[in-house]
Amino acid sequence: MNSIDLTPLYRSSIGFDRLASLLDSSLKSDSSVPGYPPYNIEVLDDNRYGISLAVAGFAEGELDIKVEKGVLTIRGQKESEGERKYLHQGIANRAFERKFNLADYIEVTGADLKDGLLTISLVKEIPEAMKPKTIAINQKPSVIEHKTKDSSNDKAA
Incomplete structure (x- = not known):
């Protein structure tokens, strides 16, 4: 490639x-990357996002969510349920790993598992130092006078 x-x-x-x-x-x-599990990425407003993954059949303890070096990783590992005999098995219970690259200043704020959907909340928090600021043109910086030991010695001489 x-x-x-x-x-x-x-x-x-x-x-x-x-x-x-x-x-x-x-x-x-x-x-x-296979298409499992399927997911949606939503823009909730200017600085909030959500990722929803369809993880039917997985319990909270079988899911692992980590953020490291700007990468959100979601893993699912199904615990063995013993030997079952299926006539048809259409619900995937296989292990998975799904990764998402996060832009600068995107933070994961929480996760929720409800009705087979794992929803991860994200927010964009730009530090105050990175927000736009106006720079004045041709304004002279204020000068602060400092008294030194040498100036006190000049008076004595």
Whole structure:
């Protein structure tokens, strides 16, 4: 599989160095990731998101949710129920792992399991230092005078 050359983007952009690795990993993983379990990603408002996964048959103790280095990982491992004899088994009870790359400042705020749907809540919290600020033009900074020991010695001389 070929990777995408992002060199023209880097000529006029600053701080997008993580973009190339995100694109490469998503192109590689999309072809190998099965469609199980199915999921939805919702935009709830400007700074809130939700991910819903259909995990019918899984209990809370059989699901594991972790966030590490900007990657949300959800794993499901079904505990053995002993030997059952099925005429038809349409409900998948197989183990799974689903990963989501999170943008900067996206935080996982909670998870809920109800009616076979695992819902994960996310919020975008931009630090105060990163919010837009207005810069005044041609304003001189205020100068603070400092008294030094040398200036007190000049008076004595």
